[in-house]
Amino acid sequence: MIDTHCHLNDFNAFPNAGDAIREAQDAGVTGLIVVGIDEEWSLRAVALADKFENVYAVVGHHPNCVASFSPASLKLYRELWTHPKVVAIGEIGLDFYRDRTSPEQQAHALRSQLDLANELNAPLVFHCRQAYDELLSMLEARPLHPYLMHCWAGDAEAAQRALGLGCLLGVNGPLTYRKNDELREISRSSPLDRLVIETDAPWLPPEPHRGQRNHPKHLPLIARKLAEIRGIEVRDLVEVLDRTASGFFAKMDR
Numbered sequence: 001m002i003d004t005h006c007h008l009n010d011f012n013a014f015p016n017a018g019d020a021i022r023e024a025q026d027a028g029v030t031g032l033i034v035v036g037i038d039e040e041w042s043l044r045a046v047a048l049a050d051k052f053e054n055v056y057a058v059v060g061h062h063p064n065c066v067a068s069f070s071p072a073s074l075k076l077y078r079e080l081w082t083h084p085k086v087v088a089i090g091e092i093g094l095d096f097y098r099d100r101t102s103p104e105q106q107a108h109a110l111r112s113q114l115d116l117a118n119e120l121n122a123p124l125v126f127h128c129r130q131a132y133d134e135l136l137s138m139l140e141a142r143p144l145h146p147y148l149m150h151c152w153a154g155d156a157e158a159a160q161r162a163l164g165l166g167c168l169l170g171v172n173g174p175l176t177y178r179k180n181d182e183l184r185e186i187s188r189s190s191p192l193d194r195l196v197i198e199t200d201a202p203w204l205p206p207e208p209h210r211g212q213r214n215h216p217k218h219l220p221l222i223a224r225k226l227a228e229i230r231g232i233e234v235r236d237l238v239e240v241l242d243r244t245a246s247g248f249f250a251k252m253d254r
């Protein structure tokens with residue numbers, strides 16, 4: 001069972017990554033993808049991938065962090081892509097919920113990193129918040145490319161557009177939240193082989209851990225909820241999810 005998106009590179013939340021990885025493995029998590037948000041967190045993700053067998057890294061600049069984005073960032077991510085355990089570029093995207101960075105700054109960093117991923121033929125992991133129309137419109141104007149929309153939070157219409165682009169949808173803790181019927185319906189009706197699961201730890205803990213710090217060891221709660229929604233056995237679900245994740249993050253298999 002692969003956690004396709006977590007932040008073990010958050011050293012405040014996870015001062016001892018080794019312990020966190022062991023706990024996750026004891027809970028049945030067989031692979032962890034640690035995602036960067038800027039240069040420093042990307043380098044930390046790669047260091048964790050170097051140190052731990054079943055850990056992989058995604059490198060890139062998060063839309064809320066693009067104040068520090070520069071040509072040197074692109075150069076770094078290009079170099080890091082040559083590392084065998086760097087499996088995608090991300091998390092990149094648009095976030096109009098928080099206004100730490102302007103839409104123009106965000107769009108510039110996004111376009112630069114989209115171009116880089118096209119050049120490297122690297123899959124892309126997106127973060128999107130209150131900007132689905134803008135992000136999807138941008139992607140619809142570009143050639144198709146392997147995309148994963150982490151922490152899907154768009155409506156059903158946006159989901160159809162994303163699926164039309166070939167995107168995978170990452171589902172996580174909010175799937176278990178009482179008020180989130182729309183996400184459950186999208187997770188029920190989307191093709192099963194277009195879904196992946198993630199914790200996004202330390203954020204967005206699933207029920208019954210809301211209000212606490214999330215941990216990759218909680219991934220089985222998300223798998224169980226999705227299996228219930230889909231009306232299939234967890235075992236069968238996880239087999240499909242893992243095949244989808246390792247197909248997308250193709251360097252994992254090399």
Ligand SMILES: [Zn+2]
Binds near residue numbers: 035
């Ligand atoms: Zn993230």
